[in-house]
Amino acid sequence: MTAYAKFVDVTICTGCRGCMVACKNWNDLPIDTQAYNGTYQSHDKCDGKTWNVLQMKEFETASGGFEWLFRHQACFHCTDAACEKVCPENAITTTDMGNVVIDQEKCVGCSYCVYNCPFEIVALADYVNEDGKIVQRAQKCDMCDSRIHEGLVPACSQTCPLDAIVFGTKEEMRKLAEERLAIAKEKFPNAMIYDPPGVDGTNMFYLLPEGPEAFDLPVNPKVPTSAVIWKDYAQPLGKMALGGTVMAVATAFITNKLFNKGHGHDEEGGDIDESTKE
Amino acid sequence: MFEVSRRQFLKLSGATAATLAIVELGFDPHKAKAAAKELKTARTDVTPTICPYCSVGCGILIHVKDNDVVYSEGDPDHPINQGSLCSKGSSVRDLYTTDRRPKKPMYRAPGSDRWEEKEWDWMLDRIAEKVKETRDSTFVVNEDGIPVNRTEAIASMGGAALENEECYMIQKLMRGLGLTFIEHQARI
Numbered sequence: 001m002t003a004y005a006k007f008v009d010v011t012i013c014t015g016c017r018g019c020m021v022a023c024k025n026w027n028d029l030p031i032d033t034q035a036y037n038g039t040y041q042s043h044d045k046c047d048g049k050t051w052n053v054l055q056m057k058e059f060e061t062a063s064g065g066f067e068w069l070f071r072h073q074a075c076f077h078c079t080d081a082a083c084e085k086v087c088p089e090n091a092i093t094t095t096d097m098g099n100v101v102i103d104q105e106k107c108v109g110c111s112y113c114v115y116n117c118p119f120e121i122v123a124l125a126d127y128v129n130e131d132g133k134i135v136q137r138a139q140k141c142d143m144c145d146s147r148i149h150e151g152l153v154p155a156c157s158q159t160c161p162l163d164a165i166v167f168g169t170k171e172e173m174r175k176l177a178e179e180r181l182a183i184a185k186e187k188f189p190n191a192m193i194y195d196p197p198g199v200d201g202t203n204m205f206y207l208l209p210e211g212p213e214a215f216d217l218p219v220n221p222k223v224p225t226s227a228v229i230w231k232d233y234a235q236p237l238g239k240m241a242l243g244g245t246v247m248a249v250a251t252a253f254i255t256n257k258l259f260n261k262g263h264g265h266d267e268e269g270g271d272i273d274e275s276t277k278e
Numbered sequence: 279m280f281e282v283s284r285r286q287f288l289k290l291s292g293a294t295a296a297t298l299a300i301v302e303l304g305f306d307p308h309k310a311k312a313a314a315k316e317l318k319t320a321r322t323d324v325t326p327t328i329c330p331y332c333s334v335g336c337g338i339l340i341h342v343k344d345n346d347v348v349y350s351e352g353d354p355d356h357p358i359n360q361g362s363l364c365s366k367g368s369s370v371r372d373l374y375t376t377d378r379r380p381k382k383p384m385y386r387a388p389g390s391d392r393w394e395e396k397e398w399d400w401m402l403d404r405i406a407e408k409v410k411e412t413r414d415s416t417f418v419v420n421e422d423g424i425p426v427n428r429t430e431a432i433a434s435m436g437g438a439a440l441e442n443e444e445c446y447m448i449q450k451l452m453r454g455l456g457l458t459f460i461e462h463q464a465r466i
Contacts, residue, residue, distance in 0.1 A: 016364045016365055018363055146317050159352055159363045
């Protein structure tokens with residue numbers, strides 16, 4: 001498995017929002033008009049109807065200057081994905097290319113993933129199921145799963161006029177990020193690569209001009225402890241216990257068959273069999 | 279109480295275990311469905327076009343399937359944008375698919391507070407009639423003894439998406455009518 005990654009160079013983004021519209025266009029997402037809240041930002045944050053949002057931040061530099069910060073906000077495709085971990089229906093999986101996808105037909109809309117996503121990206125939204133009914137299902141960016149598996153790049157990456165969103169193998173993208181970091185350092189001394197180790201790195205990662213706090217990003221995102229306990233310890237133990245029970249029953253059945261031959265009517269079971277004339 | 283013999287209990291347990299095993303093995307109808315999901319643009323007719331919005335003139339590919347526009351994207355072979363598009367260009371599919379698109383010429387009569395649908399023929403005749411009427415009633419041949427041959431009652435407004443040939447035609451027509459106010463969107 002080769003991990004692929006989407007690298008977003010936040011330092012050169014101009015905030016044109018081409019990625020937002022291209023995403024809606026490719027994924028046939030509905031219009032979601034939100035009330036004006038005093039900023040140029042169109043949507044509050046990512047949700048099930050808007051899989052990527054261009055975050056616009058007004059930032060005061062150390063020297064008292066003003067800087068616009070534009071960040072393409074979308075699913076991070078964590079290597080150790082909390083959403084995948086907590087999903088009781090195994091509807092969320094990581095593909096062979098490293099992107100995390102939700103099977104809408106398996107999802108039951110329990111929203112465990114919504115509450116456990118360290119970046120608050122996944123959300124419920126309308127979905128028309130096999131019976132034509134509108135149901136609530138967890139939805140988010142799938143990194144254009146069908147596109148990347150056909151050798152294309154995600155829609156947001158293709159449309160970006162600045163090459164601020166680049167798609168390729170994680171290794172190539174890390175290298176490119178290091179090159180761009182060296183350039184960005186001249187203008188932004190606090191520039192850094194945001195590829196948080198708390199979730200084993202992400203397959204959508206940033207080159208940020210300022211620290212993650214400036215973008216309201218968690219400094220050290222982690223898979224919630226409850227999710228780790230449940231999925232990594234409690235569930236395997238439970239499965240082992242279930243397996244043990246099945247094994248015990250099977251063994252009991254076989255041993256019963258083997259050792260009870262010849263005893264016949266002395267057995268309690270045999271007696272009842274006689275009386276019911278089975 | 280419900281009495282179960284040991285043999286019945288074992289049979290029941292076996293059946294339960296077998297059912298669970300089959301469920302765990304996964305007879306899953308969704309899997310086949312997921313595997314069959316193909317690229318949205320796999321079977322589309324592709325038409326190249328030019329973005330109608332600003333003067334950059336980016337190339338766009340329009341994907342059509344079953345008489346509907348299913349996707350629009352930047353043309354990777356176009357020398358100007360090389361596959362990229364801004365938010366306005368990316369939304370060009372909506373020009374065709376939106377339910378807010380007027381499909382007939384809209385007319386608002388002088389003093390009226392509402393728009394009404396009209397036929398193209400009626401519209402063109404009406405425009406021609408009004409242009410002629412306005413030009414003839416306001417045409418100035420001489421001013422201070424100098425021939426000017428102009429009308430200041432009509433103005434022309436060009437757009438950024440006009441190409442050379444269209445600009446030439448507009449210039450010819452408007453100068454022929456005697457217009458002096460020939461403007462362009464990018465200058466105001």
